[in-house]
Amino acid sequence: MSDSLELSEISKATDASKIAEASEAAHAIAPAQCANCNTLLAGNYCHECGQTAHVHRSISHMIEELLHGVLHFDSKAWRTLPALIIHPGKLTRDYIDGKRTRYVSPLFLFLFLNLVMFVSLSYLGSSLTHDKSYKSYITGGMINEISNTKTRLEELNVKRQSLPANDPQLVAINSETEQLKLKLAGTEKALAASRAADDFEAAADNAKDSTQQNQLTWLERNINHALQNPDLVLYKMKGTASKFAFILIPISLPFMWLLFIRRKDIVLFDHCIFSLYSLSFICLLIMLVATLARVGWAGWSWVLILIVPPIHMFMQLRGTYQLTIGSALWRTLALLIVAGFALCVYFVAITWFSL
Structure with a gap:
């Protein structure tokens, strides 16, 4: 018990x-x-x-969250970017229909690719405004000639000192030395005259500019400043273009709405998603074109610019809005005109704010 x-x-x-x-x-x-x-x-x-x-309150978990975030974005990116390139219509349609977890947000994707594009262009793009006028080449050539002549004279002087007084080579060395001295004197005088002419021309231009400055409008003064400092303006335009890239969306949305004004099943949100994914693809294309131009394949760059955007636009329109081939074709042509108009407005805006 x-x-x-x-x-x-x-x-x-x-x-x-x-x-x-x-x-x-x-x-x-x-x-x-x-x-x-x-x-x-x-x-x-x-x-x-x-x-x-x-x-959690540990450093190891913080690192784990960082790796998870990077890999999670990477997995989404590997699904989004191929779909954006190969099946843009299906990608846009899936996101509009609510299948969003598997893809990168179109707004985030556009902002990210826009940033990457302008950063990469600053490394891939070469300056288009280097001074390659004939005056700069002539001046540079004279400076190099003077330097080479002085170097040759020093070599002849060292060689002369190493030879005995009755050596037969001294005659040829002395003759070459006299010719080089005459050539050096003439080149130095020509360089001095060229620089004096440049200084006089610059002084005359400055005087002319100061006389006409009060007669010019604000726009004319800024245009003259841009022509005189093209590298600075180009740098400002790159920064302004990155900041104002978002204005392409509100410019294009009213025209997108007009293209589908009879479709009651389509709302403005759908056009916004379409525009964001389309602009994201253009960012990728511009980076590819800049890379090809950098490695010397400028011809292929023009081919891509002229052929790829219309094809991609047609595929995205047909897949997103479930259009027939004919309906997608005429809307593609209309949208190309709209895109050209939007780019013109965008270029005018960034130019205005960069002056």
Whole structure:
């Protein structure tokens, strides 16, 4: 009888310890309330705000979150970018229909690619405004000639000092030395005259500019300043183009709405998603074109610029709005005209703010 009582007490104690351990484990896994919004928890995640129930406070978990974020974006990017290039219509249609978890947000994708494009262009693009006039070549040539002549004279002088006084080579060395001295004197005078002429021309231009400055309008003064400092204006235009790239979307949206004015199943949000993905593809194309031009394949760059955008636009229009071939073709032509108009307005805007 006592043995059975002892076994019963031991069983109760074991059950109590198991219950306590289970309670502690459950409490460690999921606290009673969400640390973010104080909602009662029913699992490992809050059903109100989505935060995880267990809040970590360790450096290792911070690194884990960083790696997860990078790999998660990378996995989305590997699904989004190929679809953007090969199946743009399906990508846009899927996002509009609500299949969004697998893809990168079109707004984030556009902003990211826009930034990458302008950063890469600053490295890939070469300056189009280097001074390659004949005057700069002539001046540079004279400076190089003077330097080479002086170097040759020093070599002849060292060689002359190493030879004995009656050496027959001295006659040829002295003759070459005299010719080089005459050539050096003439080149130095020509360089001085060229520089004096440049200084006189610059002074005359400055005087002319100061005389006409009061007679010019604000726009004319800024245009003259741009022509005199093309590299600075080009640098400003690159920065302004990156900042104002978003204005292409509101410019194109009214025209997109007109193209589908009879389609009651299409809303302005759909056109916005279409425009964002389309502009994202253009960013990729511009980076590819700049790379090809940089490596010397400028001809292929022009081929891509002229052929790829219309084809991509046709594919995206047909897949996004479920159009027939004929309907997609005439809308593609109309949209190309709209895109040209939007680019003109965009170029005028960035030029205005860069002057």
